[in-house]
Amino acid sequence: MEIRTLYTLTGELLSPIIASKPLLKKGKVWIRIVRELETNEKPLKSYVGKLIKGERKIPDEYLAYRGFVRVTTVDCNETRGKETIKQYLRKEYLGSKKNDGLGKVKWLEYKEEKYKKIPSEPKRKKFRIRKGLGTNYPKKLQRLLRALMLHDFVHTERHMSKIFQEVEINDEEIREACQNHHVRKIKGNNLHPIVRYFDQVAAYMNRKTSYLTKGRYDFENGKIDFVKLAKEIEARQESTNKLYDYILKSIELDRVVVSFRYARNSLKNHLLLMVNLAITSYYNQWLKISREKVYLVRNVSTSIDEEDEDLNTIRDAEMHRITSMSSEKKKALT
């Protein structure tokens, strides 16, 4: 078996080195710039260039680093490994603008040691949205998934249906859980805390950068027939698999935004994320099914509120959308 050796050459930077990043790779050689050799901290930055009236302007501005430099290479052949280090020992300058005196190195130490490969951390399984559900899930879980998929298609005290048209849900418990998913507690409804919990989690996961909008969807690219959409969802409310498939392939739901403050997140993604989160937590046994009910193993905090938006702005924006709609839809909404 070949024995691999790690060859290290360290030096001190006498003048700032111009480099785009503090870690560079030249062939088999790694060059790392550090603040101090013992601590391996990130190096200090300095901006080199020609000063014109107190400002540096491109192309006369360069990012430079100062500190120490460590050149490393791993090789099983001794002469070849030493020869590569020797090339660097011969150099007095690194980086660009050498002729102006930048990147001067004073070499300090040379070291040889047996190379030990650091075992990499096991890769975590990537969270993916399923392209179909199938029918292998328990019926109680399927009922929960339906509740998750339908929760934004009903009017609540916080907001109206996100497709403006309320879907008539036949199952009473699901309807109650969906209509009150912004209320903190309801007695006698097992689905309500779970719907509320996954709604919060999915919203939290998607909300990274805010992007304000006043419209629920991009009406410039054509109007969406929400009445038809509501009927399509209504027809599939008894089958989890069909409903999931419909949401997955729906172009209209991709255009509808889930929140006015985070307008880059679509309603389709939000619903699919909720369902997939519930399934993964079922497999991880965070979500369990007993004879009577479905329940979460971890405690659900009731203090966090998913919709942290101003109620008035939402109502105003939705009313604005209603006024620009046809009279038939207005009637249907009121």
Place this chain on the structure above:
Amino acid sequence: MVKLMFVSRTFKRIKITVRTSIAKPGNGQMARGNMKNLLLVYNPNGGKEGKRYLVKGLRGVLNHAMMELAKQREIEVCHISDKKTTQKGEPLLPEGYHLNGSCYPEEECIRHKLMGSLKKQSVVRFNPVIITSDNIKEEINDAQKVHLSTEIRNALMKDSKRSTQDFRERFIAGEFNLEIELLKELDQELLGFLLKSILYMPEIRWGASANNGAGKIDLLEVNLQEVTRTRTVKKGKVIEKESEQNLWKEMDEVLKAWK
């Protein structure tokens, strides 16, 4: 291991000793928004004293000296700029010069042969001049001690006492060494032009406030040297040795070669 880890390099260099009464080569970060600072290299002690700064702008002085010297002898050389006019249409290129790098490769001028441009690498390398304050009593090898101070430029209006000027400029004063390495073996004409340009450098002002008396440099010594630098590894530590030899005869011949 010792034999394998041995490198050496022999080259020529010009070592110059320069003295300045006051110079403002500020090119560092704008500290507190109103101070034109020197470029900080590192701070070994971590305190206020002992900061090492990089002096900039000496290559530019040599560039301008070359241009002026060539113009006196009616030789057309590269200008420092590679643009004919500004965005507003004002001319940038004076008479007697051509655009930087435009002569390459057919009729390469003498300045381009030495200093290069974006098209060709220079054959002259300036060693970094690292300075520190002369307040430090310890002996140091990594920097040259000069006087470092700050000039406060503050002016108030007569009646309202509002400030019309409020900024600071770092300046240096004293003696320091400048080393110019020659990356190639130069012929006598090129080396002569380079040495005469160095001798012309005191006519050009260095850094800011040139018309207010700052930036005047005096040349104390100019030496052409042959240097052999070796580097070995002993017990893991890199040991560097340098031996130098002055080339007086060659320098005299070279100065006569270019008129």
